[in-house]
Amino acid sequence: MITKSSRIRKWVLTGMTLSLFVPLLAACNTDKGKDDPDNRRTLRIGTMYGSKSDETWFRQQFTDMFEFTHSNIDIEVVPAIDYSEMQFEDQSKQQEPVDQMAKLKEIMTGANPVDVMIINDLSMLGQLSNDNMLKQLDTLIKEDNMDINEFVPTVVEGIKEQGNGFLYALTPTFSPSALYYNKKIFTKAGVDFPTDGMSWDDVFNLATRLKSGTGKDSVFGFSFNQWGAGDNFWDLQNFIAPLQLRMFDDKGETMTVNTPQWQAVWERVVQLNKDRVTPKQEDMQYDEPMGDNYRYNPFQGRLFMNGKVAMTLGDYSMINDIQQLNDNSDKLKMEKLDWDVVTVPFHVGKEGIGGNIYLSQLAGINANAANPDDAWEFIKFMNGKDWAKLKARSTYEMSARKEFIKVRDGMSYNVEAFTKMKPAPVQNASLKDQNLLREKPNLNLINEMGSMIYSQVMQGNKTAKEGLALWEEKGNALLQKIKTNPKGQIEDAFNGINDNAGGGGISLEKRAIMEAAGVE
Structure with a gap:
């Protein structure tokens, strides 16, 4: 016999079941609507430079796979500066300096702003975040349970420094540097190999012990770049970047270079060059063979590759050159390099900061985005494990995800040296x-x-x-x-x-x- 109380209990249970089921249906319908091919949406992605003529390359690098897995989203690429159009301007206008930040902000504001901004300059990221032009990603990362600890700490810290401790962008790859060294030169000189965590003083002292010979037989202890010469201003700027030495005051009206700190840096580099610890431009000259037996040698004049420099700074892609040399040493009649790497040296008082680390695919969400949800979906995808697995094949950049950083097949070197140092503060980044x-x-x-x-x-x-x-x-x-x-x-x-x-x-x-x- 069905009592009144049992009917009431049945209605209550039925109501509770329906109340739980309706939101589930709504969620399913929402997800269906989100992935429904008929519910097409456009995601506008901004870049610093670009043109219609090279859009194919950009799409292959960044968006094709995302569009393949998100069939209801169309990608529109919007360059802040279209260099294909600039070439048709009159000569006087072409010579005018381009205000990159102003151009960038143009595509991030207005009636039809971009949703995602891909930034190739770390200093620009800092300015955009300070100007509240980008959406903070920390909350989104937490909500989607993205474990930021899976990323290389120096990459995350480098991005956070530009956002006052917060993340306004993520990058799937980065281009680090290390100190490369020639084991044979160290062994021949009876000097211990360099190690991770050395200061510039340590490295220069080692370099002084390793120099030998004269003229064409000279062997140098160190060079600021793999090409050899260390007397250019660009190398000096990279060297002093962690010290944040200023050329002029914050008003741009008074010079600030005639100081003991500037003088000490210049004198140290000049003395190394004078003592032949570092090579000069003329040391890069070589006798080019002529005649029927001529064979192109891409490593001519590159002193480290020719066993003429004991230590040099180089980026991650330099491994490609070493591998190419060693694979073709017989044809080139060159000696194979026995090498390894350690961390970039630091200035005393600036421990852990090595400079020469480039973060060039920084993707952030425009604060004015009309489609912020898909923008975050794109950034998640771009920085996810599946995409990282594909990008880990690059021989020019490293994956920002730790698990995909591995020594290349058939090689042996200190791969962790590329991940330990923080990038130097960007000059004039404030x-x-x-x-x-x-x-x-x-x-x-x-x-x-x-x-x-x-x-x-x-x-x-x-x-x-x-x-x-x-x-x-x-x-x-x-x-x-x-x-x-x-x-x-x-x-x-x-x-x-x-x-x-x-x-x-x-x-x-x-x-x-x-x-x-x-x-x-």
Whole structure:
């Protein structure tokens, strides 16, 4: 017999079941709608540079696989700067400096903003996050149970530093560097191999012990790049990047280079070059064989590859060159390299910071995105394990996921050396500095002036102290010209630089000999 109470209990249970089932149906319907091919959506992805002519390459690198697995999402690629259109501008307009940040912000705002922004410059990430142009990803990462600890710590920390401790972008790959060394040179000199966690002082002391020979038989202890010469300004800037030495004040009106710290750095590098611990440009010259037996050698003039440099800085892709050399050593009549790597050296007081780490596929969600859900879906996919497994095949970049970082087949080296050091702070990366450089693009002339003077110092025409004093004097004069003419062409920007070469172009060493001989 069915009682009234039993009927009530049945209705209650039925109601409870339906109340649980309805949300489930709704969720299923929502998911179905989300993946329904008829529910087509467009995801707009912004890039710094691009054009319709090379969009195929970009899609192959970034979006084809995502579109294949998300058949109801169409990808639209939107370059901030279309260089295919720029070539048709008149000559005067082509020579005008392009405000990259302004162009980037144009596609991130307005009536039809991009949803995802792929950033190739770590400093731009910092500025966009400071300007509240990007959506913070930390909450989304937590909600989707993405374990950020599975990523290389230095990559995550490098991104967080640009976002005041928060993540505003993720990258599936990165390009790290390490200190490569030639085992044979160390063994022959009876010097212990370098190790991870060495300071620059440690490395330079080792390098001094490893130099040997003269002329064509010279072997150098260290070079700032794998090509050999260490007398260029670019190498110097990479070397001092962790120290964050400034060229001018935050107003761009006064030079700040004539200081003991600047002088110490210049003097150290100059002395290494003078003592033949590091090679000069002329040391890279080689006798090119001619005649019927001529064979192209891609490693000619590359001192480390030819066993002429004991240690050199190189990025991850340098392994490709070493492998190619060793595989073809018989044909090239070259000796195989017995090598390994350790971490990039650090400056005392800046432990753990090695510089020369590039994060160039940073994907973030535009704060103004019309389609933020699909934007996050794309970034998740781009930084997921499946995509990382494919990207781990790259011989030019490393996967940002730790589990896919492995020694290449058939090789043996200290692969962890590439993952231990944090990237150096980006020069002029602060919001104030970026705004200043946009307002006064002619400030780049100060850098160019420094390069010219540094070259004179490396050639021995000036001391480091003289060079920095000249840079300060002429730089201050140039800064005043830039103040009144921040963007236009400046006549005689480097007036007096070459005229001030010490001794009329005669090196300091020759001047000393002449003075000792009583020659005026």
